Amino acid sequence: MPQQPVAEDDSTPVDGGTVIRRLQADINTLNPVLIASKYDHYVAAYLFTPLLQLDANLLPTTAGSLTDKYEVSPDGKLYTFHLNPKATFSDGTPVRASDAVFSLNKIVDPKSESAEFAGWFEKLDAAGTKALDDHTLVVAFKEARAPQLVSFNGVRVIPEHVYAKGDFKSAFGMSAVGSGPYRLVRRIPGKEILLERRSDYWGVPPHIQNVLFKIIGDDNTAWNALKRGDIDETIIGSDTWMNESRRPELQKTIDFRRFYMASYNFIAWSEHEPLLADKRVRRALAMCVDMQSVINGLYRGTARAMNGPFTPDQWSYNPEVPVIQFNPEGARQILNSMGWLDTDGDGILDKNGKPFSVEMIIAGGSSTSVAFTQLYQAELKKAGIDLKISPLDGGAYIQRLVSGNFQAAYASWDLDPDPDPNAIYHSSQFPPGGQNFVFYKNPAADALIDQGRHELDHAKRVAIYRQLHALLADDQPYTWTVQVSLKWALTKRIRNAKVSPGWGLFLWYPGELDWWIPKSQQTK
16 A cells, blocks of 8 residues: 655754855964964864863853863862863874863963963963873963853864974964864865864764855855855845845745844044043043934844943843933033033034044944944034044054054954953053053953952852943943844754854854754755
8 A cells, every 4th residue: 555755854853964154254274273263263163172162151061072070279270171081183093181281382372373362371370280191181370260261162172293293373274183073174265164074073973964164255145145055054234134034935945043242333432532531521422323323224223232341141231331322412511511612613612722523443344334433423513523534444444443543443342251351441451462452541440350350259240340331331431332133044954053142153062063954955
């Protein structure tokens, strides 16, 4: 008797298939110590395993990591890691504690120029950091810091017998030997990177057999490639989100996602500039940002207003701090009270014969930065303030920003998992050694930052950062503007793509390592 065909069960994970991911730009290197961009991170997450992973809530976890268990000494200065004895590198050799010591030493070695990770381990006690045996690692620090445990997510252990040979900075940009679940098959610079699941992987194996990264710089090109099925995922812009995500024919094959990352946009005010040194002036300038028009006009309602240095998804966020309200007339009154008046009738406030005029540098290639500053310029003019916009190419813009060579700048920060803001706001972090490029200095803020870094009691640390949030919002070293949600499109053949609040689709565990594709939709 004829039988009905059995329908495929596409609710149970299966192995196999190739996921095709998009990179907006090529990676800089395959050497995990020298990572310099999020694209480097996207690839490294498959090839290398950190000492500790971060879970969906961005908290340290041993799941999926090289560590079976760990201990922290009562004084917070000594970390002992017990490594998984089954862990191996992709060349078949075992992962040893001595490899972890080697990796840490490369991170802190100035010759390595490990820009992203070196600062996290600046207080490493190299003499006290050692391998007790093949699977026991002790990491010592000269002082205790609350964010230290999270920083071990940045230690992707590499084998000493491979990476100790040749020029460390240049020899490993095209090759990779790691303890991750995938191995490198090929890298064609500017075009693609192909990874293959290790058959000898020692941990929980992922379902996807191959991961192919295609480098596609243009967003429209990538969107069209996704609709054709040439790639499986891409970030999309606000216009594409608004115009395409509601189309029923696309919703059949494409999964549209929107979420907030740990990032924000801001206006940086240089306090080296006498005109901007008074916080009353900075507050008046903040009152001229028409936040609602920016959110609705530039981002089609897919952004939210910021009130300070922490995002609403961070535990350090203070919900009691109000967003500064749009009030150009109120701003003018503040400036009038400080002696800024339009004495010559030209529409621009002046004082002691000098007009209230500010230059703002922006990244010229960003259409939203251009649009934002033009809107802002028009509102400032109504308040009697002259804003001169200076678009710069990427390299020149970054150079002037990080050196503090500007009056005002429109920029954004991607934040670390731990909210420690020392590098951005502490007065010890002025350029060129730090990232406090607005030269903000307040002893009360410095004290709170120092307390927050060293307080190991989480509840007390929350209270410290919420107090700091209120203080910074009052001082306005930045005018925080919006947190823009990211919009992503994925083909529906990708299953189990989950989102971490503040981190999105990638770089947390299990994240992208837990994706799978139904058998009928797999490609080789």
